[in-house]
Each structure stands twice: as C-alpha cells, then as structure tokens.
Amino acid sequence: MQKHYDVIIIGAGPGGIYSAYELTKCAPQLKVAVIEQGHALEARRCPIDGEKIKTCIKCKTCSIMSGFGGAGAFSDGKYNITNDFGGTLYEHIGKQKALELMKYVDSINMSYGGAGARIFSTAGTRFKKLCLENKLTLLDASVRHLGTDLNYVVLKNLFALLKESVDFLFDTPVEDVEERDGYLVHTKDAVFSCDKLIISVGRSGSAWMEGLCKRLGITTHSNRVDLGVRVELPAVVFSHLTDELYESKIVYRTEKYEDNVRTFCMNPNGIVVNENTNGIVTVNGHSYESPDMHTDNTNFALLVSKHFTEPFNDSNLYGESIARISNMLGGGVIVQRFGDLVRGRRSTVKRIEEGLVRPTLAATPGDLSLVLPKRILDGIIEMIYALDKIAPGTANDDTLLYGVEVKFYNMEVALNDRLMSEGHEGLYVIGDGSGITHSLSHASASGVFVAREIAKVL
Numbered sequence: 001m002q003k004h005y006d007v008i009i010i011g012a013g014p015g016g017i018y019s020a021y022e023l024t025k026c027a028p029q030l031k032v033a034v035i036e037q038g039h040a041l042e043a044r045r046c047p048i049d050g051e052k053i054k055t056c057i058k059c060k061t062c063s064i065m066s067g068f069g070g071a072g073a074f075s076d077g078k079y080n081i082t083n084d085f086g087g088t089l090y091e092h093i094g095k096q097k098a099l100e101l102m103k104y105v106d107s108i109n110m111s112y113g114g115a116g117a118r119i120f121s122t123a124g125t126r127f128k129k130l131c132l133e134n135k136l137t138l139l140d141a142s143v144r145h146l147g148t149d150l151n152y153v154v155l156k157n158l159f160a161l162l163k164e165s166v167d168f169l170f171d172t173p174v175e176d177v178e179e180r181d182g183y184l185v186h187t188k189d190a191v192f193s194c195d196k197l198i199i200s201v202g203r204s205g206s207a208w209m210e211g212l213c214k215r216l217g218i219t220t221h222s223n224r225v226d227l228g229v230r231v232e233l234p235a236v237v238f239s240h241l242t243d244e245l246y247e248s249k250i251v252y253r254t255e256k257y258e259d260n261v262r263t264f265c266m267n268p269n270g271i272v273v274n275e276n277t278n279g280i281v282t283v284n285g286h287s288y289e290s291p292d293m294h295t296d297n298t299n300f301a302l303l304v305s306k307h308f309t310e311p312f313n314d315s316n317l318y319g320e321s322i323a324r325i326s327n328m329l330g331g332g333v334i335v336q337r338f339g340d341l342v343r344g345r346r347s348t349v350k351r352i353e354e355g356l357v358r359p360t361l362a363a364t365p366g367d368l369s370l371v372l373p374k375r376i377l378d379g380i381i382e383m384i385y386a387l388d389k390i391a392p393g394t395a396n397d398d399t400l401l402y403g404v405e406v407k408f409y410n411m412e413v414a415l416n417d418r419l420m421s422e423g424h425e426g427l428y429v430i431g432d433g434s435g436i437t438h439s440l441s442h443a444s445a446s447g448v449f450v451a452r453e454i455a456k457v458l
C-alpha cells in the first residue's frame with residue numbers, strides 16, 4: 001500500500017502536534033499525516049498501579065513517553081518562555097523569533113483549555129539581587145504552569161481540532177525513511193510518500209534517530225548528560241520564591257571545582273516520582289494545578305552537566321551507568337537525609353521515619369555517596385548550603401535527597417537555520433529528537449517554525 005501526503009510528521013509529541021496545528025492554519029490545502037508509534041491520548045495508560053504491578057513490565061510502547069502528547073502528556077506542563085534554558089533553538093532561528101514562537105504556543109494553549117493557568121515571571125523580582133548577594137544566579141524566564149491536569153485538557157482539545165483535517169496513525173512505529181523524489185516512510189504494513197518530512201521523535205526515538213542519521217549520512221554531534229539528585233523539603237521553606245516565581249532556575253558556581261550546579265524542574269506542593277528510561281529507574285517530580293492534589297512538600301532537582309567528547313563520547317552511557325549503581329544498591333531510587341549524607345552515614349527506614357519531612361515517594365533509604373561521583377556530590381552539597389542562605393531550612397538535616405536524577409539528551413543533529421538537514425532538501429528535524437530542544441516550549445516552537453517554512457514553499 002502506498003499513499004501520498006504533502007507533509008508527513010513522524011511523532012505526535014509537542015513538536016509534531018504544533019507542526020500539524022500550524023500547517024492547518026497556514027496551509028489548510030495541504031494533505032498532512034502524523035505517524036506515531038504510541039497510542040491515542042485516551043488509550044495511554046501506564047500499567048504500574050503500585051499494588052498488582054509495582055515495576056516496569058516493558059510494554060511494547062511506553063505510555064508515559066509515547067503516544068499523542070509525547071513525553072509531555074503527563075508532565076507538569078511547565079511552559080518556560082525563555083532562551084536561557086530548555087534548548088538552543090535560538091542558535092538556529094535567533095533569540096527574538098524563538099521567544100515570539102514560544103509566546104505564540106502559549107496563546108494556543110490558552111485558547112484550547114489552558115486559560116486560567118497562572119503565568120509567573122522573574123522580571124523585576126527582588127530575588128535576583130538576593131541570589132547574587134549569595135553567589136547564586138537567577139535565570140530569566142516566564143513560566144506558564146498548566147499542571148498535569150490542564151495539560152491533558154489542552155491536548156484533548158487540540159486532538160479534537162486536528163483530527164478533522166490531519167490523518168493520525170497511532171500504534172504505527174516508523175521503521176525507515178528513504179530519500180526518493182521526496183521521501184518514502186516505511187512502517188510494518190505500509191509505505192507512505194511525501195514531499196516534505198518532519199521528524200519529531202523526541203527522547204524515546206533517540207536510538208532510531210541515530211540509526212537514521214547514519215543511514216542517510218547526516219552529521220551528528222555528542223551532547224551532554226545532567227546528573228544529580230531531587231531535593232524534597234517542606235513547601236514553606238521555598239514558598240517565598242515559589243509563590244512569586246513558581247519555578248526558579250538558579251545556578252551556583254562551586255568554589256571547589258568551579259562547576260555549575262543548577263536547580264531544575266521545581267514542583268511546589270508536588271510529589272516525587274519514579275521515571276523509567278529503558279528499564280533504568282531514576283527520579284523526577286510533578287505537581288498539580290488543582291489544590292486538592294497538593295502536598296505539604298516542594299521538590300526540585302540539583303543537576304550538574306557532563307559532556308564527554310574524546311576518547312569517550314557517550315555522555316548518556318555515563319549517566320546510565322551511574323543510575324544503574326543506584327538501582328543495584330537500592331533496587332530503584334535511593335533516598336537519604338541531608339544530615340546523614342554530611343555525617344557520612346546511610347539513611348535507614350528508622351531515621352527517615354523519625355525525620356520531619358514525610359517522603360512523597362517510597363524509595364530505599366541508603367547512601368548516595370556510594371553512587372554519585374565525589375565531584376558531583378561535593379557540588380550539590382555546596383549548593384544546598386548556598387540555597388540555605390536565600391531559603392533558610394534548605395540545609396536542614398531532614399531535607400531529603402533522592403538519587404539519581406538523570407537528564408538524558410539526544411545527540412545533536414546538524415541542521416541549517418531552517419531546521420533542515422543540509423543536502424536533504426525537505427527533511428526537517430525538530431524537538432528533542434534533534435538534540436537542540438529539551439523542553440515543551442522549545443519543542444513546540446520548533447514545530448511552528450518548520451510548519452511556516454513549509455507553508456512558504458509548498
């Protein structure tokens with residue numbers, strides 16, 4: 001079977017969704033298909049229920065990472081509107097354009113169910129000065145916090161709109177792409193042809209993307225990995241920051257090694273959760289917009305970036321190996337009180353129970369100094385003491401540290417300023433699968449950008 005489309009989009013994450021959305025607005029005459037290996041939104045369900053099924057049973061496609069909405073579907077829905085973090089899209093399309101597109105995506109989210117979600121901003125905040133006085137740097141951003149609940153509503157509404165004019169093929173992994181008078185897209189049971197191809201396969205498509213780049217002779221570059229812990233403490237300790245900014249991205253330069261440690265993914269009144277990447281259990285965090293779902297704790301990650309190039313260049317493998325040690329020692333994620341870590345002793349069930357911070361994730365009490373490299377751990381401890389100066393209580397003995405948190409990045413695909421692969425006319429690579437975005441807003445903005453590029457030429 002062969003069917004022709006003007007544009008095929010591989011992947012229905014934010015990158016793919018916003019490409020499809022913008023194509024329907026700018027070039028409604030085009031025939032567009034989205035091919036996605038995961039399920040439709042309402043069919044996405046992770047079987048882990050904490051009772052009958054406690055750990056990953058390796059479903060054919062992971063409902064957390066794949067399907068309509070991509071990796072972002074059950075995320076906290078924090079759309080950070082900034083060039084300071086979340087990707088380097090601006091290096092290709094310019095800072096002003098990147099910001100303009102992120103704001104445009106925000107306006108679509110507001111029109112399709114997100115209205116009412118608050119936007120927070122660092123503009124004019126007194127915390128910038130306070131941070132600098134304590135050797136911390138507060139990065140600039142506006143953040144729209146949809147929350148896991150509203151994020152789902154927006155996706156549901158966008159699908160209802162798009163399905164009227166775009167062909168969606170779910171549960172259909174793309175096996176290969178061939179360049180022939182446009183592109184041929186091979187799935188198990190069919191071949192589709194198109195004039196323009198948008199590849200938006202995200203983190204879960206990283207291995208596939210690497211293989212495709214090799215087959216098509218597309219240059220790639222190694223990327224970094226971020227490693228660290230998730231901190232959990234009483235929400236009141238950070239409430240002066242989270243009430244005003246929601247998410248504060250703070251960077252600290254360590255005195256000992258001059259490494260940068262940064263906060264990441266702050267979840268006021270949230271919960272700490274397990275994340276499963278290819279069978280390796282790491283830690284992450286969520287929070288809900290609805291007050292009914294709030295907890296008494298706030299959590300955020302403290303991360304250090306490592307980028308390997310010569311002779312070893314697989315930064316992700318390094319991160320994976322560290323995460324495997326924590327899984328080997330703890331059977332999954334390890335939790336430790338800060339007081340135990342600095343005293344050089346492991347945490348135990350009893351010490352955690354006696355502590356004043358109630359963990360929101362059932363992790364194994366243990367010793368993170370046996371897992372994380374000294375340099376990384378020293379940096380994290382230094383930063384906790386620095387944060388204690390702007391949020392007293394951060395360095396309390398009972399503050400909980402969960403490990404390890406790892407942020408994996410795709411290798412970076414060489415792309416021109418139209419996000420097209422040089423020498424492969426009409427082949428666009430966007431979102432996290434390109435290695436140049438690492439966030440909902442940047443991935444979505446890259447989708448809008450290429451849709452407009454295609455509308456100009458088709």
Ligand SMILES: Cc1cc2nc3c(=O)[nH]c(=O)nc-3n(C[C@H](O)[C@H](O)[C@H](O)COP(=O)(O)OP(=O)(O)OC[C@H]3O[C@@H](n4cnc5c(N)ncnc54)[C@H](O)[C@@H]3O)c2cc1C
Nearest residue numbers: 011013014015037066070071075078174202205431432440
């Ligand atoms: C738990 C969690 C929480 C997060 N929270 C936030 C947050 O609050 N804010 C934020 O900015 N970012 C967050 N992120 C990151 C964010 O989700 C991603 O940056 C974003 O989803 C990237 O969008 P994308 O479209 O590039 O890729 P993805 O969302 O990964 O979508 C790619 C899609 O392509 C499909 N695919 C892959 N290979 C193939 C193939 N061969 N054939 C067909 N389909 C394929 C996948 O199934 C997937 O659905 C979070 C991520 C996770 C996992």
